[in-house]
Amino acid sequence: MSLSRRNFVIATSVAAAGSTLLSACSSGNAGGGSGSTPSDGATSYTGAKVTVGTKEDSTGPAPEIAGAKKGGTIYGLAPDDFSHLDPQRIYYAYNSTVALLLHRCLTGYKIDSTGHQKLVGDLATDTGTASADNKTWTFTLKEGLKWEDGTELTVEDVRHGIERSWASFITEGANYVQSALTGKGGKWRDAYEGPYKGKHLSQIVTDKAKRTITFKLAEAKPDFNFTLAMHSYAAVSPKLDTKEKYDKKPAACGPYKIKAHTTDKSMVLTRNKNWDPATDSIRNAYPDGFEFDFGIETLDSTDRLIADQGKDQYAVSIYKGVPAERIQKVLTDPELKKRSFNGLLTGIYYYAINTKRVTDLKVRQALNHAWPLQQIRQIYGGPSAGDFATSILSPDVIGYKKYDAYGKLKTPQGDPAAAKKLLKEAGKEGMKIVYAYPQDPTYDKTKVVIENALKAAGFTPVIKPVDSTSYYDQIQQVDNSYDVMWFGWSPDWPTAYTVVQPLFDGGAIGNGMNNISQTDVSWINDGIKKNAVIADQAKAGEAWQALDERIMKEVAPIIPETFSRRYYVYGSKVGGAQFDPNFSATLLYKTFVKA
Amino acid sequence: MLRFLIRRTLGAAVILLIISALVFVLFYAAPRDPARIACGKVCTPETLALVKKNLGIDHPLPVQYWDWLKGLFVGRDYTAFGHCDAPCLGYSFQNREPVLNTILDRFPATISLALGSSAVFLIFGIGTGMLAAVKQGKTLDKVASSASLIASSMQIYVVGVFATYLFVDQLHWLDRANYTPFTDNPGAWAKGLLVPWLVLSLIFTANYTRMTRSQMVESLSEDYVRTARAKGLSRRTVFFRFAWRGAMGPIVTIFGLDLGTLLGGAIITEQTFSIQGLGRLSVKAVSTNDLPMLLGVVLVAAAAIVVFNIIVDAVYALIDPRVRLA
Numbered sequence: 001m002s003l004s005r006r007n008f009v010i011a012t013s014v015a016a017a018g019s020t021l022l023s024a025c026s027s028g029n030a031g032g033g034s035g036s037t038p039s040d041g042a043t044s045y046t047g048a049k050v051t052v053g054t055k056e057d058s059t060g061p062a063p064e065i066a067g068a069k070k071g072g073t074i075y076g077l078a079p080d081d082f083s084h085l086d087p088q089r090i091y092y093a094y095n096s097t098v099a100l101l102l103h104r105c106l107t108g109y110k111i112d113s114t115g116h117q118k119l120v121g122d123l124a125t126d127t128g129t130a131s132a133d134n135k136t137w138t139f140t141l142k143e144g145l146k147w148e149d150g151t152e153l154t155v156e157d158v159r160h161g162i163e164r165s166w167a168s169f170i171t172e173g174a175n176y177v178q179s180a181l182t183g184k185g186g187k188w189r190d191a192y193e194g195p196y197k198g199k200h201l202s203q204i205v206t207d208k209a210k211r212t213i214t215f216k217l218a219e220a221k222p223d224f225n226f227t228l229a230m231h232s233y234a235a236v237s238p239k240l241d242t243k244e245k246y247d248k249k250p251a252a253c254g255p256y257k258i259k260a261h262t263t264d265k266s267m268v269l270t271r272n273k274n275w276d277p278a279t280d281s282i283r284n285a286y287p288d289g290f291e292f293d294f295g296i297e298t299l300d301s302t303d304r305l306i307a308d309q310g311k312d313q314y315a316v317s318i319y320k321g322v323p324a325e326r327i328q329k330v331l332t333d334p335e336l337k338k339r340s341f342n343g344l345l346t347g348i349y350y351y352a353i354n355t356k357r358v359t360d361l362k363v364r365q366a367l368n369h370a371w372p373l374q375q376i377r378q379i380y381g382g383p384s385a386g387d388f389a390t391s392i393l394s395p396d397v398i399g400y401k402k403y404d405a406y407g408k409l410k411t412p413q414g415d416p417a418a419a420k421k422l423l424k425e426a427g428k429e430g431m432k433i434v435y436a437y438p439q440d441p442t443y444d445k446t447k448v449v450i451e452n453a454l455k456a457a458g459f460t461p462v463i464k465p466v467d468s469t470s471y472y473d474q475i476q477q478v479d480n481s482y483d484v485m486w487f488g489w490s491p492d493w494p495t496a497y498t499v500v501q502p503l504f505d506g507g508a509i510g511n512g513m514n515n516i517s518q519t520d521v522s523w524i525n526d527g528i529k530k531n532a533v534i535a536d537q538a539k540a541g542e543a544w545q546a547l548d549e550r551i552m553k554e555v556a557p558i559i560p561e562t563f564s565r566r567y568y569v570y571g572s573k574v575g576g577a578q579f580d581p582n583f584s585a586t587l588l589y590k591t592f593v594k595a
Numbered sequence: 596m597l598r599f600l601i602r603r604t605l606g607a608a609v610i611l612l613i614i615s616a617l618v619f620v621l622f623y624a625a626p627r628d629p630a631r632i633a634c635g636k637v638c639t640p641e642t643l644a645l646v647k648k649n650l651g652i653d654h655p656l657p658v659q660y661w662d663w664l665k666g667l668f669v670g671r672d673y674t675a676f677g678h679c680d681a682p683c684l685g686y687s688f689q690n691r692e693p694v695l696n697t698i699l700d701r702f703p704a705t706i707s708l709a710l711g712s713s714a715v716f717l718i719f720g721i722g723t724g725m726l727a728a729v730k731q732g733k734t735l736d737k738v739a740s741s742a743s744l745i746a747s748s749m750q751i752y753v754v755g756v757f758a759t760y761l762f763v764d765q766l767h768w769l770d771r772a773n774y775t776p777f778t779d780n781p782g783a784w785a786k787g788l789l790v791p792w793l794v795l796s797l798i799f800t801a802n803y804t805r806m807t808r809s810q811m812v813e814s815l816s817e818d819y820v821r822t823a824r825a826k827g828l829s830r831r832t833v834f835f836r837f838a839w840r841g842a843m844g845p846i847v848t849i850f851g852l853d854l855g856t857l858l859g860g861a862i863i864t865e866q867t868f869s870i871q872g873l874g875r876l877s878v879k880a881v882s883t884n885d886l887p888m889l890l891g892v893v894l895v896a897a898a899a900i901v902v903f904n905i906i907v908d909a910v911y912a913l914i915d916p917r918v919r920l921a
Contacts, residue, residue, distance in 0.1 A: 080879075083689070169675045171633050171646045186639040244675055247691065263690050263697070265871060295871045299756075304771070307764045469627055 050398045050494045052225075052537055053118035055126040057110060060142075061277040062284050065113070065576050065590060069286065072593030074574060075315040076292040076586075077301040081264040086247035087234035088165045089172040093583040094319040096231050100283070100580075100589055101269060101290070102252040103234035106139050106158060106213075107225050110282050111590075115343060115581045119226060120281055123158065123235060123253075127225045134220040134535060139228075141211040146274040147237055148257045155206040155213040161236040163201055166194035169244045173232035174492065180227070183218025195238070222535045226493035255285035255589065267292040286576070286592035292318065302326050305569045306336060313571040314593060319585035321566035324381050330569055331384060342567040343579030344387065347490030348394045348499075351559040352475075352516035357483050358433075362426035364556040365406065367433070367484065370419035370457035371559045374412035375449035379442060384567065388412055389560035392503070392548040396581060397496050399541025405552045408560075419457035429458050436464045436482035438471035443486065476512050484559070487516055496544030497532050503558075504528070504551060517557035524551060600905070607901040614897050615890060619660050622886050629688055629884040649675035650688055652886075663890070684894075685887030689879070694891040697876065702895070704774045705872035708795065708864065709857035711788055713850070716796035716803055721846070723800070724807020729834070731812060739804060747801030755794045755867035762790065772868035788870075795864045799853060806849065810842035817841060844915045851907030852900065859896025 082095045087103045090096060108122035119127055124139040131137075145153035162181075165173055166189060175188060181203040182191035192201055205214040217224065227233070240251035249258060255277075256269040269290040277285070296304070298320045304312045306329070322330050322340070330336045351371070353364050373388050380386065390408050393400045407415060423429050433454055437443040447463050454461035464482060466474055475485045491498035502508050505528050506520030527547045534540035551557065566584055570577040575594045580587040630646040631638060647653040651662065651673055662671065666683035673679065676686045684694040727739040762769040772790045775783040814820065815838050823833045860874025873892050880888035 168645055169649060171642050171649070187641070189641055189645075244677070244691075262700070263692055265700075295875065296869045297866060300867075300869045303759075303764070309764075 049116040050396065051116075051118050052127055053110060053120040055121070057118050058121035058124070058126050058281050060280040062110070062281055065284060065286075065592065067594075068284065068576055068592040069595065070288070070592075072287050073289050073291055073314065074287045074588070074591050074593065075311055075571075076290055076318040076588070077296045077304065077315055077320075078292065078294050078318040079296060079298055079301070079320060081267070081294040084172060084247055085250050085258070086170070087231045087236065087250065088161065088167075088170045089247055090231040090234075091172055091174055093585065096583045097319050097580070097585045097588060098267075098269075098292075099231040099234070100254070100583075100587075101256040101285075102250060102254045102258070103231055104145075104253050104280075105229050105231065105234045107229040108282050109229060109582055111578075111581060111587065113578065115579055117581060119229065122229075122280070122282060123153070128228075130222065130224070130535065134222040134224070134533060135217045137215045137217070137221075137224050139213050141213070142279045143211070144276045144279050145253065146276070147240060148252045148272045148274055149240065150274050151237065151239065153235060153237065153253050154208055155211055156208060157235040157237045158213050159200065159204050159206050160195055160238045160241065161234050162204065163192070163195040164236060164241065165232065166192050167196065167243065168194070174227075174230050176227045176230075176492070177215075177224075177233055180217045180219055180221050180224065181215065196243070220533050222533060222540070223493065223495040223497060223537060226495055226537075230492060255280070255283050256290065259289070264294050266294065283589040284576070284592070285589055290588065298323050299325065302569060305339075305571060306330075308339075308572050313573040316570040316574055316577055316586045316588070316591060317568055318588070319583070321568055321584075324385075327381060327384050327567060330567060336569060339572060340567055340569045341577060341579050342384075342565055343581060343584065344395060345490070345564045345566055345584045346394065346396055346582070347488060348389050348392070348563060349486075349488040349561045350389065350392075351561060352485045352487045353557055353559065354480070354483050354485070354516075354518060355520075355555070355557050356518045357481075360426045360428060361554075361556060362422045363428050363431060366419040366422035366426070366457065367459075368406040368408070368556055368559050369415045369422065370453050370459070371408075371561075372412075372414040372449045372453040373408055373561060375414075375453070376446045377412075377562060379445045379449070380562065380564075384565060386562040386564035389563050391560060392551060392558065393496055393499060393545060394491075394563050397491065397494050397499060397541075397544075398537055399496055399543075399545040399548075401545050401549075403549050403552075405549070405556075414453045414457070416453070416456040416458070419459075423458050430460050432460045432462055432483075434462045434464055434481060434483045436466050436471075436475060436480075436484070437486040438468035439465040440468050473512075475516055476514070478509060478511055478518065485516055487558075489514070495537060496541065496548070497528070500544060500547060500551075501528050501532070519551075519555060519557040521555055524555070596909070599909070603905045603908070607898070607905065610901055611894060611897055615663075615894060616660065618890050618893050619656065619663075619886075622889065623656055627884055629886055632688060632884055649673070650686075663887075684891040687880075687885055687888045689883045689885040689888065694887045697888065698873065698891050698895055701872050701876050703776060704870055705858060705860050705865075705874065707774065707777065707784065707788055708791060708861055708870065708872060709854060711785075711792040712795040712799070712861075713854055713857070715792050716799035717850070719796065720800040720803025721807045724804040725811055725839070727804065727808040728811030728815065736808075740808070743801035743804040745801075746797050747805075749797060751794055751798065751863045752867050754797060755791070755864065758790055758794055759868075772870060774870050774872075791864055791868045791870060794867075795857075795861060802849070803846065806846055807842065810845055811838060814838045814841040840914055844911060847910055847914060848907055851903040851910075855900035855903035856896075858899035858903075860892065 082098050084090050084095050087099060090099050104122050106122065106124045107119055107127055109117040110120045111117045121127055123141055123145060125142050128137050128139045141155055147153055162177060164170065165178060178188040179185055181201065182188045184191050193199065203216045235253060237251060252272045255272055255275045257272040258267065259270040260268040271288055301317050301320065302322050305315060305317060330340050353367060358364055377385055388408055390404045391402065423431065435447065435450060437447055451461045451463055474480060475482060489499060489503060502514045504515060504519045504524050506525045508515040509518050509520060531540055531543045531547060534543055568586055573594045575592045576590045578587050578590060629652065630643050630650060633646045634643050652659060663685060666679065666685060668681055670681040671679045671683045673686055676691060679686055679693050682695065686692065687694050687697060690697060723739045727736040730736045759771065763771045769790050770786045773787040775787050777784045820833055820838050823837055860872050860877055862874035862878060865872045865874040873895060877889065877892040880892060
């Protein structure tokens with residue numbers, strides 16, 4: 001594909017600040033509170049439902065939360081300040097946690113108390129209308145939308161938000177929409193000079209009187225309305241746009257606005273009086289304001305929330321989960337467990353098998369049988385660290401269905417006998433397997449159990465630790481000399497195209513690209529093309545799931561590992577705290593101060 | 596004295612220049628690209644080039660260094676940020692704010708931590724050291740010596756967490772560590788910093804106790820002390836008028852270096868108690884590839900050490916009449 005979807009690799013072990021910045025992806029999928037009881041820490045994940053909502057679902061106000069009332073202040077703790085507030089510069093999940101309070105996009109996710117979510121119109125009256133060929137998308141804006149200064153929010157502001165992503169100072173945001181509009185893939189900047197010299201993009205047509213905005217895409221995108229939910233595509237008023245300074249103080253159209261902000265220290269949000277709840281079916285906005293404290297180390301903030309004293313009773317951790325050192329305390333103390341919630345991170349961790357080097361299907365299946373998932377998860381922290389993955393799609397992607405092609409749920413510790421049998425059939429007993437991983441205290445431990453499991457299954461393992469800062473660059477080289485490589489992937493929105501295409505399309509093989517297993521099979525490539533244009537996302541999901549299962553059974557290009565889980569604790573006077581399935585954080589706009 | 600100060604100040608300037616050049620070279624020797632941080636998750640070569648231009652790092656290394664030096668004296672213009680007034684230490688890649696503003700914002704917390712803990716460890720360290728010297732060989736001396744040995748082998752990240760758990764969470768005797776500017780509320784300033792002061796000084800106190808004791812013991816056996824005693828001066832007068840002056844010289848030297856180091860930021864203490872000072876700023880600058888911020892913090896830290904070295908040498912002459920400044 002011309003479009004470079006190098007969107008995102010789940011990085012884990014970078015520097016202290018780096019890991020938060022990277023491990024959480026941006027807009028995207030569910031992760032789910034744990035079933036119907038989000039406060040129960042030990043329940044297993046039941047699988048999120050992501051559906052496309054109706055016009056009624058898109059009409060405000062948001063459903064009331066039982067027992068909630070307006071007023072008070074919720075305090076937020078975090079180790080690092082948000083790196084960007086200008087919506088067009090927002091891509092990382094932790095920035096989106098505050099963006100949800102300030103900014104609005106054409107579409108958004110309406111999340112219920114169990115973590116299930118619906119794509120609904122946020123600024124738009126519904127999730128948009130696509131032409132038969134899925135190349136023209138039209139949205140109508142709701143009435144009564146206003147900026148924090150009281151001026152009307154129009155379709156031109158929505159267009160400006162997209163057009164200004166061409167500005168030279170904006171380099172951090174997503175670029176799906178730019179590529180889809182121009183059809184120029186990674187060279188989208190060449191097609192337009194940005195809005196600041198008075199020119200508009202010809203591919204976006206607005207009608208201010210009818211409040212409609214139409215996108216004319218160069219390629220068919222049946223899930224374009226999901227893409228537009230990313231904060232990179234939020235509205236910005238040309239009159240309120242302060243260009244590079246907008247990143248420090250953006251104008252709000254969401255329920256809150258910035259009252260004060262000292263970079264890396266504190267931020268105070270106060271009610272945006274010009275936000276009308278009747279226009280918003282997503283956000284509740286019970287507190288009168290939020291006060292964020294930055295620079296609080298995660299262990300320190302967790303201990304403060306556990307101690308539950310003074311203002312900390314009204315506090316939440318904005319985007320940092322309970323660190324491994326405190327998980328057991330939270331799980332075993334009933335009082336604490338009540339003040340906690342958890343959910344799965346978006347995406348999947350897995351091991352890519354280089355199909356150009358390990359050409360025999362039976363060997364790849366033997367590797368799947370041999371892999372010691374249980375021992376690996378034990379090193380990550382045991383069952384609380386996540387659920388075993390047995391599929392390509394994660395539970396938060398539309399169409400996900402649990403299946404277990406290699407009996408990993410029955411023998412998560414690995415099945416050396418089954419592996420040996422397959423190896424013998426293939427005539428590859430004692431085959432050399434080169435395993436590469438990013439050097440880090442955790443993966444230095446998992447490599448030991450992997451090495452042992454490979455030996456037990458009759459392989460001859462060769463372990464190759466790679467410097468973690470250049471790990472991705474190295475495994476993304478087509479001519480690398482690794483057979484099995486640790487990897488992770490998190491989609492930017494919950495449709496399976498964002499997973500299967502970048503990871504298994506023959507066209508996505510190349511230096512710096514993410515088809516690490518170098519899978520190039522004609523029926524997979526055809527399946528991706530076919531599924532990508534199915535308009536009904538529920539039907540598309542079923543087709544993707546079937547493709548997922550067939551890939552794992554007939555090609556086995558990867559060894560799925562875990563869907564990781566994250567826990568949060570919050571103060572005893574905080575109500576409505578729940579997991580944000582998109583950004584793996586505290587869903588701030590549903591919190592309230594308990595009476 | 597004036598000649599001494601001029602000579603040392605010039606020397607200090609040269610040292611700082613060398614340090615800044617070294618940081619520049621070392622930063623770029625590491626295999627990491629600071630432009631990646633502002634290049635988002637989808638980093639095309641075009642975007643990367645744009646980021647480099649925006650950050651002012653699209654020129655060869657010597658040109659970049661020259662631009663940075665020039666900025667110190669005449670200010671600097673950035674395409675992505677606008678003008679930065681002299682003395683311009685650059686714009687932070689990460690915060691997108693002038694480095695100097697951030698450093699000035701964080702410095703008071705570091706100064707408060709350094710001065711407060713210094714006061715604690717000087718009083719306790721020198722006090723116990725002197726007592727131990729006077730009571731040489733007695734129980735008090737033995738207790739003080741072994742207690743200081745135990746204290747000096749403690750780690751801040753252990754003692755800090757334990758002290759917070761015990762005195763703050765369980766007993767509620769002290770306030771949880773936090774920084775309130777002195778000018779806002781001196782009471783809250785002291786209360787919020789008390790735990791970090793005590794914990795940070797614990798490690799230093801031990802050194803000062805041991806050093807004071809050995810220096811005093813040595814100085815009490817000096818000829819001039821024996822002579823003074825022989826001439827009929829009381830033990831107390833000899834101890835406080837003569838002996839301690841001889842003993843203080845080395846302690847002042849060490850203290851000057853310690854204070855200089857502390858003013859560069861107490862990384863572990865700041866991290867343990869979540870205090871926003873220069874130490875954490877430097878750690879963050881390293882982990883986020885923020886060269887201008889790193890340079891700024893390193894220079895401030897180096898300047899603190901160099902300046903306190905000069906002060907120590909000057910004070911030395913005042914305390915010990917045997918020393919002359921040349």
